[in-house]
Amino acid sequence: MILYHGSNTTIDKIDLKKSKPNKDFGKGFYLSEDEEQAIEMAKYKSSILGGDIVITKFEFNPEVLKNTSLKIKIFPEYSEEWADFVLANRDGKEVCNFDIVYGPIANDKVGVQIRKLKDGSINKEEFMNRLKYMKGITFQYYFGSEIAIKHLKKYE
Secondary structure, three states, X not given: OEEEXXXXXXXXXXXXXXXXXXXXXXXXXXXXXXXXXXXXXXXHHHHHHOOOOEEEEEEEOHHHHXXXXXXXXXXXXXXXXHHHHHHHXXXXXXXXXXXXXXXXXXXXXHHHHHHHHHOOOOOHHHHHHHXXXXXXXXXXXXXXXXXXXXXXXXXX
């Protein structure tokens, strides 16, 4: 399968040291099954950071998700467990110790929703509903270790 990474620069070699902390599944490299979602991310990054809209494609064999030698977490849908995991990672607790995580993308307003949950203006159920990606469920792949990255091949 082909996975997409939207950015403001071409990714020639994945460097996990360049990954930013406090993301949905932790500090790592993110890819989407949905090319349109990756394009939206690239547009957002280039509007904030400058540069071009760049989509880098990678080949990935989904059978890897059955690999028992890797630490893999799968969230097949939005759930309270997923919301708690996103909250902890976005809140700086960096609870992700997985090689690969597969699950829904949270909307772009996660920080606002975390503040509302903490100040009590929304409850946990409303928090989870507000985290859902506004354009419908879209899944992302997180690669958080060098061993996981080895399962990606740049697609030309």
